[in-house]
Amino acid sequence: MSDLIQVSEATSSPVMESVGFRRGLDRLLDSGVSVDVVTIDRATSIRKIMRESYPELRHQFDPWHGAKGVKKKATAAGRKKENKDLQPWIKSLGNHFWWSCSSCGGDEKELRRRWTSFLYHVCGIHRWEQDGQEYKCYHDDLTDDQQKGKKWLQNGCAACNALKAVVLDKNLLRDLRHLTLFKHTGALEVFHSSMLKYAEKRRHFTYVSMQARLQLSIMDHNHNVGRQHDLTKSGEDKYVFHSKQSNQWVVRKLYEPTSQDFRKDLVQQVILRRLDKNIRLGDQSFHIHHPVSIPVNIGPTPKPNKDDLTGAAALASSILRFCICGMMSSHSRQQ
Numbered sequence: 001m002s003d004l005i006q007v008s009e010a011t012s013s014p015v016m017e018s019v020g021f022r023r024g025l026d027r028l029l030d031s032g033v034s035v036d037v038v039t040i041d042r043a044t045s046i047r048k049i050m051r052e053s054y055p056e057l058r059h060q061f062d063p064w065h066g067a068k069g070v071k072k073k074a075t076a077a078g079r080k081k082e083n084k085d086l087q088p089w090i091k092s093l094g095n096h097f098w099w100s101c102s103s104c105g106g107d108e109k110e111l112r113r114r115w116t117s118f119l120y121h122v123c124g125i126h127r128w129e130q131d132g133q134e135y136k137c138y139h140d141d142l143t144d145d146q147q148k149g150k151k152w153l154q155n156g157c158a159a160c161n162a163l164k165a166v167v168l169d170k171n172l173l174r175d176l177r178h179l180t181l182f183k184h185t186g187a188l189e190v191f192h193s194s195m196l197k198y199a200e201k202r203r204h205f206t207y208v209s210m211q212a213r214l215q216l217s218i219m220d221h222n223h224n225v226g227r228q229h230d231l232t233k234s235g236e237d238k239y240v241f242h243s244k245q246s247n248q249w250v251v252r253k254l255y256e257p258t259s260q261d262f263r264k265d266l267v268q269q270v271i272l273r274r275l276d277k278n279i280r281l282g283d284q285s286f287h288i289h290h291p292v293s294i295p296v297n298i299g300p301t302p303k304p305n306k307d308d309l310t311g312a313a314a315l316a317s318s319i320l321r322f323c324i325c326g327m328m329s330s331h332s333r334q335q
């Protein structure tokens with residue numbers, strides 16, 4: 001199910017997101033789809049809508065955005081000279097956030113404990129007591145060489161305190177309850193990326209064209225969703241290596257190539273419909289339904305009179321010339 005918002009329906013991009021979110025969710029609910037969990041990023045406007053209008057639905061945040069957020073804060077803190085020892089731990093911090101969300105089993109307390117355990121681990125402490133109970137890290141016991149070979153943070157040092165501020169941030173800890181189910185929006189990001197192939201952002205499309213392009217991108221996505229990992233001739237998984245901006249190489253399994261075969265079926269259906277003598281071009285069923293009224297243009301104010309506009313432009317130009325002449329004469333006087 002998709003919905004396309006006309007830009008004139010909202011005053012800004014964030015408002016358009018709210019309008020689209022509310023309309024899309026209402027359409028799902030009205031059509032009888034049982035919605036249990038809604039997962040998006042931590043956008044404040046959507047949080048408010050979920051809290052006020054859909055309190056019966058569970059609201060989850062994408063952990064990828066959460067991991068990115070903590071890494072960004074830690075990176076900013078690590079740029080300070082006194083916190084430079086924090087830098088080698090930033091990648092681990094993001095991984096630990098992701099792991100904590102994925103392994104907490106839906107339990108908020110467990111997620112909090114796993115997440116905050118990072119503060120012990122970075123100091124080389126792998127067993128500790130908390131609230132009268134003994135806890136330990138989830139990794140295997142380290143050998144003496146591993147323990148000695150790692151550059152642990154000194155408990156209480158500046159970098160450690162900066163890390164503590166990131167990990168124990170009260171807004172982050174409050175939001176952990178929205179991260180317990182580990183519902184990430186990776187598939188949606190893939191869809192958005194594929195959508196740009198049909199509707200690139202730098203070009204303007206009419207509403208009808210945009211709607212058709214959106215529908216095509218959905219057909220493409222549905223045709224390719226659920227692809228398996230690609231295999232070599234000997235039946236082994238294929239891998240791809242790519243470098244990230246952070247100068248780190250990442251390896252991942254390669255999926256089967258995408259296919260756009262659905263277009264052949266589409267063209268075939270168009271031809272069959274064209275050959276069908278019972279369907280004429282003027283049939284109502286041929287027209288695309290517009291859910292909104294389409295304005296003549298998307299400007300927020302009425303189109304100005306051409307003479308007024310050219311007159312105003314000429315006046316502005318003469319004022320500019322006057323100012324430049326004034327500046328030049330003032331400058332020559334100073335010399």
Ligand SMILES: [Zn+2]
Binds near residue numbers: 121126137139
């Ligand atoms: Zn540890």
